[in-house]
Amino acid sequence: MIEWLINGLAAVLILAGCGFFLAGTIGLLRLPDFYCRVHATTKCDPVGAVLILTGAGLLSGPDLGAIRILALIALIVITSPTAGHALARAGWHAGHRPWTRENRDEPQ
Amino acid sequence: MRWARLTAVGFLFWLILTAGMGWWTVLIGLAIAGLVAVLKIHMLATDSTEPTLSGRETLGMIGYALGMIALVLPAAWRVAMIVMRRDLNVHPGVLYHRTTLTRPIARTALANSITLTPGTHCVDLDDDRLVIHYLNPNFTAALDQHVLERRLAAILERPA
Known part of the structure; x- marks a missing residue:
């Protein structure tokens, strides 16, 4: 019974994670400019990855694999915003002007 | 000393991720951790007056x-x-x-x-x-x- 519950919870987490990855990818394609696309990749993707890894951790049980998964979660949570910030900062200093509905410029 | 500390932290993280994958992996991890520590010290600005977290x-x-x-x-x-x-x-x-x-x-x-x-x-x-x-x-x-x-x-x- 407990094993069934753990497997079910892991499946829900992994499916939810895949859903966030899908949303991030759709956002990357649909959002209008560079800065908006950075939102999609740096928000939905880490949440998706953490959910999938948590589900995998539940399936692996309390062993070395679970410690590896915790280390990976920490790595993703730290590096994802840092990489997103580096990308956005590079764009900002390169002179990319953010698109807004008011200025109605062609998205960059 | 700082280089050795950073290398040790990076290498420990590598070991957690790759434990049980053989000696070559350990050696490669040690080399990468050392390289990353060198890059961190020489390429990233650090404030020596900033106190460490208690x-x-x-x-x-x-x-x-x-x-x-x-x-x-x-x-x-x-x-x-x-x-x-x-x-x-x-x-x-x-x-x-x-x-x-x-x-x-x-x-x-x-x-x-x-x-x-x-x-x-x-x-x-x-x-x-x-x-x-x-x-x-x-x-x-x-x-x-x-x-x-x-x-x-x-x-x-x-x-x-």
């Missing part, structure tokens, strides 16, 4: 990171719903925000927290001024109310 501050930051989950998950859901909608209802813009936090580590934590909170993204951090890009103006509510800053100040800002 035990209380470290515990506080772990609690803060766990508390961020309550902000990140619902907001990620909101962004996911925005990009899935047919009309793509976004009104992006840029906001300049001056922070009252003074410690560099607190400002960095604030910038990373803003980036992790969906709908807002820290684009630049120049002294006490943050340049923040938002998808919709209503995503900046937590920022306007200084929720994150108050939490970080309680953990990291020491009284003079």
Whole structure:
């Protein structure tokens, strides 16, 4: 019974994670400019990855694999915003002007 | 000494990820950890006057990171719903925000927290001024109310 519950919870987490990855990818394609696309990749993707890894951790049980998964979660949570910030900062200093509905410029 | 400490931390992380994969993996990990430590020391600016985190501050930051989950998950859901909608209802813009936090580590934590909170993204951090890009103006509510800053100040800002 407990094993069934753990497997079910892991499946829900992994499916939810895949859903966030899908949303991030759709956002990357649909959002209008560079800065908006950075939102999609740096928000939905880490949440998706953490959910999938948590589900995998539940399936692996309390062993070395679970410690590896915790280390990976920490790595993703730290590096994802840092990489997103580096990308956005590079764009900002390169002179990319953010698109807004008011200025109605062609998205960059 | 600092190089050895950074190499040890990087190598420990490598070992956690690759344990049981053979000696070649261990040697490669040691070489990469050493290289990364050299790059970190020579290419990333560090403030030698910045005090390291105390035990209380470290515990506080772990609690803060766990508390961020309550902000990140619902907001990620909101962004996911925005990009899935047919009309793509976004009104992006840029906001300049001056922070009252003074410690560099607190400002960095604030910038990373803003980036992790969906709908807002820290684009630049120049002294006490943050340049923040938002998808919709209503995503900046937590920022306007200084929720994150108050939490970080309680953990990291020491009284003079």
